Amino acid sequence: MNIDQLIAFLPFIAIAGTSIAVMLAIVIRRHFALASIVAVIGIVVSLIAVTITWGRFPVQVTPLMRADTYGLFFMSLLLTAGLVVIAFCYDYFKDCDGENEELLLLILIALLGGSVLTASTHFASFFIGLEILSVSLFVLIGYSFDRTKSLEAAIKYLVLSGVSSAFLLMGMALIYAQCGALDFNGIGQFIANQQTLDAMVLCGIVFIVVGLGFKLSLAPFHMWTPDVYEGAPAPVTAFVATVSKGAVFTLLLRYFISSGGFFYPSLITVFSFIAVITILAGNLLALLQQNVKRLLAYSSIAHMGYLLIAFIAGGSIAPALVTESVTFYLIAYIITTLGAFGVVSILATSKAEAAELSFYRGLFWQEPWLAAAFTVMLLSLAGIPLTAGFIGKFYMFTAGIEGGLWGLLFTLIIGSALGFYSYLRIIVVMTMNMESPVNADDKLPYKWISYAALGALTVLVFWLGIYPGDLMELIQS
Template sequence: MINGADIHLLLPEIILGLAAIVVMLSIAVKRCHLFAHIFSLAAFALAFISLFLIHVNGTQVTDLFITDGYSRFFTGLIIAAAFFIAAISYPYFKTRDIHKEEYYILLILATLGAVSMVISNHFISFFLSLEVMSVSMYSLIAYLKNDSIGIEAGIKYLVMAAVSASILLFGFALIYAQTGQMELSKLQGTISAAVAKDILFIAGMALVIAGIGFKMALVPFHLWTPDIYGGAPAPVSAFVATVSKGAAFAFLLRFFHDLNGSVHNSVWIAFAVIAIASMLIGNLLALRQQNIKRILAYSSIGHLGYLMVALLAASVVGIKAAVFYLVTYFISMLSAFGIVSYLSGKDNELYDLDDYKGLFWQRPWLAALFTMVLLSLAGIPLTAGFMGKFYLLLSGIGSSLWILTIVLVVSSFVGLYYYLRVALMMFTHSELPRQKFKGGSFVPASILLALMFIFLLWIGIFPGTLLDIIQHLIPAI
């Protein structure tokens, strides 16, 4: 049973849940975009602060949730990302002729789903939080409902996410049928050698891999990614790219860690094949794209493949490397989509590569940040992405995953080409008039983007700070 002492461990989730209700009620009283925006920012800030008020050391809150340093770190990361997304959404939606307030309810609810996912310790809580996040995301993706591309993306995501959720559920059902346990922390104890070899159990694991692989957009479950990124509003694409993938990865890491050693070798091999395919195919398909959002989509497939290397390393170093890399990935992806939405005008988005021609000569700082982001995604030294990749390689080599490590290096080189292609485009001279980049004069969003620039440099040059935080919060899961 839940008791009063446990309630405060769920403070961030409670704050987010209440905030969604307050925004909803405020719409009933009076529609005000600025209020909904500022209130949701305040709610995210409050939820973030509340993380520092709770002192946790692996406390289980009923069977369903577990709050430890690991979950606290991911909760903080996700809430910070949601704060950034809410901040860049205001200028994006301000000029559009739609109801804007509901967007913030959905954003808060989707974030609530994501943070509950990283603290879940049970199939039921994981499934519920996954669905809270997904159902909010269907509406977020199709939020610009007069835009037929948005509706198309929403329906595609709905069908594929629902199929993947049921595949995941069937996998959970098979695992439950063989082990009689739905609690992650107790699952390992029920997996005897006989169960681990059982065909139904392995089938269940395969279905779970497919279901979570879909959420993380790993090859061969990646086909939805470019369409959704391309069709959704840019701030929502940022959410799909970071928060939803990060939360699924955090859960997978815990799941894999809790099952450590007791799964059949075939599961490990399946993950390795998926990781290799994601790294190569994600980066190769990005080469021939013209749409910046689709490039970022394929690049995110590759990045999640890199993360899988650290997951497969199955060591403490691997977990830390994965967490570190995920932070750098969050910062880079958020800034990239932040710039795309920052530059978008009243009814259109700048997504074509050619639209970015000459950006440097008109908005030098923005172009500098975008270049920094691309270099970080490519993993060039002195950027955050380089340090992240460095630790990934370290963990891969530490666990003697030679093939995976080599594929990581090779696909990073492939990635370099298309990142630099975008960067080159921005530095090309163009004769177009200045008002082409008319969006982007909103001060808070500019400050946040500048902050991201500093983070990217800071982590790239002094990775110790972030490492210390990770070390402090995640001594072991």
């Protein structure tokens, strides 16, 4: 490894070193605040390492990983989201019974797995990064082991994640058997030299799409999502909905752009079918929910379908435009979803989650700041103007129009209308009169770290909705 490769690898070394530092801190003294501080400092150091690496030319660190601006940008996004999740975790778990320091270690290991995915250019690093991420999530989802729903969610995720990994491995094996290569560029060269897409390669790609469909909770592979989101602790749900899905979608986009896989009509048809049923299923099932966490789970399913529209457009427009559209939408989705689950996390107590819709009745009169922030996040998810979600959907429309995907755009419009009604239900409930007057003892304890993180997210939602140009220039660069 030469000096350029070592410098390019610094962000990964930093996040791995942070995991070891937190482990040592736990051994020396069990203190949740101390472990949280070490984890935050380590992530900040990792972000500084990203900025050091940023100005350098793309470097193939090993045959498995490539350090370029694409991967580093998404890695910094995931690490920043990890910081926000740790802020919510601190206020959520600091008063819980038991020793919770290992929670931070698991988050750091999951961030390491997600970071590996953003830089992967080979099936080996693809699978290793995905499993590092998934294994950490098994434990994070079931971390509140004294709650039956949390353990049930962890077991469901464990079983279905194992099934998805089996599909991925089978798809990789089929592609390798025909192409004789495991790196994305090698697969792309093989496909480029074929007049028609080989049947075995096509089957392999379909298996990989099925495996990643589970991870991204695309329909019809989405049934685990509402149960896992409901059962997991609220900050962990935010982590699964943002960092996990963001890392997997980043890898999916890199894989298909590198291999040229989605330029074939047969695959475009498959992705279009998945996008339509994902958007419709997510929004229609959200209408039936009386549980806010389950409603947000179906919302995240629908948003993955929206993302697929720009992805599918890559078959007929420039990949650069696809990457720009997907990147902006993914950033808007992560910020908004973190904020929505942040409100759920702040409202939760050590005894129960703030999950049922009835819990939010009269929230505007009890906690006006939290209700206002939640309203902003819901309006952004709905794509209302002056929010980041609106600009994200605008770029989705742009990509869809450029690609001539009129059927998918019609589905997006229908799905957005259904989604708006789902979010409006929560807003209306928050403005209703409370069933009983609020006592002083019922007031929520002030969780200043979570409030600060939620405030920053709210400002970002408005900033990107009003002045998106600065971020788009960074994405284009």
